Amino acid sequence: QKEVEQDPGPLSVPEGAIVSLNCTYSNSAFQYFMWYRQYSRKGPELLMYTYSSGNKEDGRFTAQVDKSSKYISLFIRDSQPSDSATYLCAMSVGSSNTGKLIFGQGTTLQVKP
Amino acid sequence: NAGVTQTPKFQVLKTGQSMTLQCAQDMNHNSMYWYRQDPGMGLRLIYYSASEGTTDKGEVPNGYNVSRLNKREFSLRLESAAPSQTSVYFCASDLLGGPYGYTFGSGTRLTVV
Numbered sequence: 001q002k003e004v005e006q007d008p009g010p011l012s013v014p015e016g017a018i019v020s021l022n023c024t025y026s027n028s029a030f031q032y033f034m035w036y037r038q039y040s041r042k043g044p045e046l047l048m049y050t051y052s053s054g055n056k057e058d059g060r061f062t063a064q065v066d067k068s069s070k071y072i073s074l075f076i077r078d079s080q081p082s083d084s085a086t087y088l089c090a091m092s093v094g095s096s097n098t099g100k101l102i103f104g105q106g107t108t109l110q111v112k113p
Numbered sequence: 114n115a116g117v118t119q120t121p122k123f124q125v126l127k128t129g130q131s132m133t134l135q136c137a138q139d140m141n142h143n144s145m146y147w148y149r150q151d152p153g154m155g156l157r158l159i160y161y162s163a164s165e166g167t168t169d170k171g172e173v174p175n176g177y178n179v180s181r182l183n184k185r186e187f188s189l190r191l192e193s194a195a196p197s198q199t200s201v202y203f204c205a206s207d208l209l210g211g212p213y214g215y216t217f218g219s220g221t222r223l224t225v226v
Contacts, residue, residue, distance in 0.1 A: 034214060042219060043117075043205075044215075044217050046215070049214050101169065103157075106157055
């Protein structure tokens with residue numbers, strides 16, 4: 001079993017829809033949780049970063065972490081065609097000099113106009 | 114533009130050939146990483162360098178070697194390429210060696226025939 005599991009999709013939604021992307025994990029020591037966005041043939045770019053449990057909002061994006069359930073989510077409100085990309089969750093235990101991130105498989109999202 | 118630069122962008126090798134993937138960052142980051150990305154597998158860590166002068170194995174180091182040439186540069190070498198090493202390779206860097214979010218390069222697409 002992978003340490004981080006993510007539904008690869010693909011996920012196709014109409015423009016304006018609310019999108020929910022999710023990851024589960026097995027290592028209870030993870031403390032740092034991130035979402036990366038990767039456009040086709042590009043490198044991943046950091047979208048959201050959360051420490052421990054709770055919610056974080058940035059514009060149309062909301063990241064949620066539920067450590068008791070070992071479950072994280074990314075919500076995209078009013079989705080746009082420009083949101084079409086692969087979204088990767090990533091997490092880390094986080095002690096100094098060991099900032100190695102463990103990534104999920106990525107979910108491919110297509111937002112149709 | 115500041116960031117992580119990877120060369121080459123594309124490469125085709127024959128089985129048994131060797132090559133070095135180059136990575137350089139100009140953000141004065143301390144830590145650097147090499148990942149490979151395969152369909153359905155997400156990003157998997159090959160090697161990382163927490164700081165200049167140190168390197169450590171990641172999840173999938175077999176068949177690879179690395180050199181942290183200086184603070185800016187971190188190279189990945191394939192000594193005897195195999196078809197299983199066909200992948201997209203990403204270099205990333207991070208300021209503090211902690212999980213505060215990597216900056217990724219644009220990737221090297223490698224095909225081994």
